[in-house]
Amino acid sequence: MARNRHRNGYSIDHHELDLFGMQKAAKEMMKLKLFRDARPTKALGILTALTILAGLFAFRNAPVNAGFPVTVIDDLGRTVTIPNAPTRIVCVSPGVTEIVYALGLGDKVVGVDIYSDYPPEVISKRRIRDIYTPDPDEIAALNPDLVIIYSFFGPGDPNVENLERLGVPLIVTCPTSFDDVFRDILLIGNATGRRVEAGALTNTLKERVKRVRDLTCNVTKKPKVYFEIWYPPIYTVGPGSWPHHLIEIAGGINIFGNASTSWVNPVEEEVIVAKPDIIITIRGMPGYHETLETIKMRGAGWEEIPAIKNGKVYSLDESLVGRPGPRLVDGLEIMAGILHPELFNVAATWTLDLNTAELRFSTQKLTLQALVRADIEVLKAANNGSLVVSALLSGPEVPKTLKLVGKYLKIECGVPSGLVFTLKVYYSKSELNNLGVSEESLKIYYWSEERAEWLPLESIVNRDEGYVKAVVDHLTYFALMGEAQPNVLETPIPLWVVLIVVGVLSLICVVIYIAARKH
Known part of the structure; x- marks a missing residue:
């Protein structure tokens, strides 16, 4: 000793x-x-x-196992006892993985399924190859002390019996609503000794969902939505699917909301006849990359759909609309902003399909014209996905020493790993004059959630073309701001100027006095 x-x-x-x-x-x-x-x-x-x-x-030196053993009841009604605080967790579900990381347990994760790709640091973890029928031997090789899976089959799932034979505590999740997701966060928090963190996270997510519900519950005009997950042939969503659930809460009508199954395989004519106001396509499905341009080319009838005629076609990441985890709330808020921009201070929304194959040889560009004139040029991205850009009428409060030029931008992406882009925001000299902002002080600022304040990006001002440009490698709120030009009457006069003026005035007075004496 x-x-x-x-x-x-x-x-x-x-x-x-x-x-x-x-x-x-x-x-x-x-x-x-x-x-x-x-x-x-x-x-x-x-x-x-x-x-x-x-x-x-x-x-x-408090015991690391304080509060253990813990007994919980999972989504299948199974009673599970965890004898010690878990230090080697295996997650067989992207949603479960995101919950575990959101609770600050990333360093305890030793294995995940092949679809878990968020947060970015999860990429380095060992992989379980089959998410639908996970191999007990693969999991056992990781020597876990807690296994958490998602059941695609519900009660009677054969995977449960197979994994129980490992003799390791096994928690099974099977959420079908936001309330279920919140319960799963609390369940996992209780099982891992992170009750406080789970409670705080759940309360925050509940408030965000409640805000969306409160704003959309009384809307009288609900847009008709066609949510496409594959073509050809067409596959879309019906009741019981997460996208359908989000569409309803966001204040929309799923055109296949009366289908008898969660996944629907309609003929093209059914979509055309339904005349959707908004079309949402999905990103993150290998082999599927439909856009406004490709949908227009499908043939007779498609170009007459209101969503096509009005350019209301958007792409969203599968990870934001199909994974029962914390970021499902992000997907809900984005969808609500698309369906009812007037309720969520959204002036316009644009989406850009990130294509890593294209980015190997060139860049991808997105031009914004509503409320904020801006260009986004994507330089790098580690994964295919969807970049969602919203022009907002309001945002975090601007510092008193600065003035906002234009409006706010919010940029989001379901798979942000390795994303780098340039942001170019345009301005007019007349706007600067009206605001009293000096051109040389212009910078693009980003909102830091961690510090709860606006911070400047290293920016370049192009006075000839009237824009400010910055390189960005993170996602948040952005805004063009500048320092106010001081009022002439309020501008402090340098002492040397005062002395010269006083001296000149004194000299003039002396000259006048002498001249008067002579007369």
């Missing part, structure tokens, strides 16, 4: 340095010359420090 000896002969055993050890240490140190010669205030200060330090050591 290691011991350190104080230079005055006091011996400290670090393995026994707990609260009681600290109290004993204090008594021993009182006998030392260090304390005998010290002033009372100094001695009191050292004792106070020891007391605080004792508390810190007591906290640090």
Whole structure:
């Protein structure tokens, strides 16, 4: 057992340095010359420090298994006991993986399914190849102490019996609504000793969903939505699917909402006759890359669909609209902004299909024309996905020392890993004059959620063409801002100018006085 000896002969055993050890240490140190010669205030200060330090050591040395064993009931009604705080977790579901990481347990994850790609650091984890029928041997090789899966089959799922044979605590999730997702977050938080974090996350997500419900519950005009997940042949969504659930909460009508199955295979004529106001295509499905342009080329009837005629075709990442995890709320908010921009301070929404094959040899561009004039040029992306850009009428409060030029932009992406783009925001000199903003002070700012403030990007001002440009590698709110030009009457006058003016005026007065004397 290691011991350190104080230079005055006091011996400290670090393995026994707990609260009681600290109290004993204090008594021993009182006998030392260090304390005998010290002033009372100094001695009191050292004792106070020891007391605080004792508390810190007591906290640090608290048992890692405090609160365990824990018994929970999963989504299939199974009673599961976790004997110790999990340190080797296997997640067999992208939604489960995102929940576990959102609770701050990323360092405890030793394996995930092949579809888990968020957050970016999950890419380095060992993979379970089959998400539908996970191989018990693959999981056992990772030596887990907790396995969490998603059941595609519900009660009677044969995977459950196969994995139970491992003798490792197994939690099965099977959510079908936002309330189920929230319960699963609390379930996983309880099973892993992260109850506080799970409660805080759930409360935040509930508030965001409630806000969307409150704003859309009384809408009288609901747009008809066609949500396409494959073509050809056509596959879309019906009741019981996550996209259908999001469309309803966001204040829309799924044109196949009366289907008898969750996944629908209609003929093209059914879509054309339904005349959807909005078409949403999905990203993240290998082999599927439909856009407004490709849909127009499908043949007679498609070009007459209102969504096609009005350019209301958007693409959303599968990870935001099909994974029962925290980011499902992000997908809901984006969809609500598309369906009812007037309710969510959204002036316009654009989407850009990220194509990594194209980005290997060139860039991808998106031009914005409504409310904010801007160009986005994507330079890099690690995954195919959808870049969602919204022009907003309001955003986080601008600092008092700055003025907003134009409006806000919010840029989002379901798979942001490795994403780098340039953002070019245009301005007019007349707008700057009206605002009283100096052109040389213009910068693109981004909103830092962590610091809750606007921070400047390294920006280049092109005065000839009237734009500000910056390179961006993260997603958040963006805005063009500049410093206000000081009012002439409020501008402080340099002392040397004052002295010269006073001197000139004095000289003039002297000259006038002398001239008057002569007369």
